[in-house]
Amino acid sequence: MDYPFQTNIHQLEKEEFIDCLYDLFHKEEKEDYDSFLDMLYGKFGKSIVEKFLKPYNEKLYAVDLKTLDKDAMGRFFPYADIPAIIDNMKANKDSTSYNNSFLYPRNGAGSFIQILYDALDSSKILMEHEVVKIDNEHKVAQLDDGSKINYEYLINTSPLNHFLGYFEGEKFSALKNRLSYNKVLVFNLGFNKKSKFTEEHWMYIPDKAVNFYRIGFYDNILDADKLSMYIEIGYGKEDEITEQDVEMQLKLTLENLHKLGIIDDDTKLEEHSTIIMDPAYVHINTETEKMVQQFKAEEEKNGIYTIGRYGAWTYCSMEDCMIAARDLAMSLCQG
Structure with a gap:
């Protein structure tokens, strides 16, 4: 359908x-x-x-x-x-869906990041370091190598549940524990030949007898001559995804792709990679949303801003995140 x-x-x-x-x-x-x-x-x-x-x-x-x-x-x-x-x-044609047509950068979404990076002074950009602790009272961020950075403004785009773990205090841990979300196991699969499905870009699979809920066809989007796909499998917040789980899900995925007629007996898996999105989709409910907004308002007084799909803990698009970043940058520059 x-x-x-x-x-x-x-x-x-x-x-x-x-x-x-x-x-x-x-x-x-x-x-x-x-x-x-x-x-x-x-x-x-x-x-x-x-x-x-x-x-x-x-x-x-x-x-x-x-x-x-x-x-x-x-x-x-x-x-x-x-x-x-x-x-x-x-x-017999839907023209109202928000995603039935869209524009996408020829070289991928990373193009946006590269353009921004090229316009900045690279000597002021620190890569491959992780923040492990934030002292919001004294405006100090501690990195994983033990070094400390004093900041005037701190802008977070990492997942809010991880970000809250950088602070000390009951109110931060309480909010972190309240946040609900799912995890998604993603397989990227490359096969030796095309599927009979040559027009579809993605499919939604509601049948609970099938392990994945959504699949997509890279090869149809990119007009490639071999089947390449992404597969998405949902997990709960508390679920642990082990190597054994990944192996089992890959086996199930190949079996179900065969049952659905997407691959046949002559279709062989040539390459695959695995990604675990943690978190993947945030669970929005009214009470927790009020707590998130209260946290953001309080920390903005300390020069801390948390934005983006995961930083703001919301359901939004890539362009929403870009607009939020632009608006915040303009606000801070003017302030």
């Missing part, structure tokens, strides 16, 4: 389509929703939620959807009303 699922239910088998359409017409909307899951049922009805939205997002977030705020995905959640769905049935 084409994505978003909720605007393409006409592509389902007739009986399933009727179920979805009936439940959509008879959904029970409310002024206020208690959770992300509550919002899904209220906006889309039982069938759309239970056929795709609930199982997929449970695989993605690796958490009970009742614990997520109703606006956990912000503008990135593709809502659809009945008129839009009906219109899409006739046009």
Whole structure:
């Protein structure tokens, strides 16, 4: 099926389509929703939620959807009303999704970083060091080699749960423990030949019998002559991903790619690499969001700013992060 699922239910088998359409017409909307899951049922009805939205997002977030705020995905959640769905049935083409077309740098997102780096005095840039402690009272950051740096402003873009560990004090550790998120195991796979799927850029897989929730085709994006893919597998915050887990998931992934018809008996894995995103997606809920905003406001008085998707602990795009960085830089320069 084409994505978003909720605007393409006409592509389902007739009986399933009727179920979805009936439940959509008879959904029970409310002024206020208690959770992300509550919002899904209220906006889309039982069938759309239970056929795709609930199982997929449970695989993605690796958490009970009742614990997520109703606006956990912000503008990135593709809502659809009945008129839009009906219109899409006739046009058979969705033109409203936020990511159905986009521009991307020819040499990758690293191009932005390289341009910024080339414009700076490299003697004032310190690489391959890690901050291990921050004294926010005296404005001193300690590095992993024992050296200390005095700062006027400190701007953090690392994950907030890691950043909070650099401070001493109960309020910092309390907030760190409250933060919820998932981890994602990512495989990058290179095969000896193309797949029969030659047009798709990425796919969403709600079926819980399949270990991954999303897959993507680098070769189709880059017009390459061999299948190359990324595979994403969700884990909970407390889950430990061991070498044995990675080996097991790689084996399962290859089996499931074969079952789905993406690879066949003649398709051989030639290269692969593994990435563990920790954190991957932050879990946004109202109470924790208030605590995060309070922390940010208090530390800004001390010259400390934490921004970006992970630094600000939010669900946003790459361009949102770039705009936030530009705005902060302009504000500090003017101040």
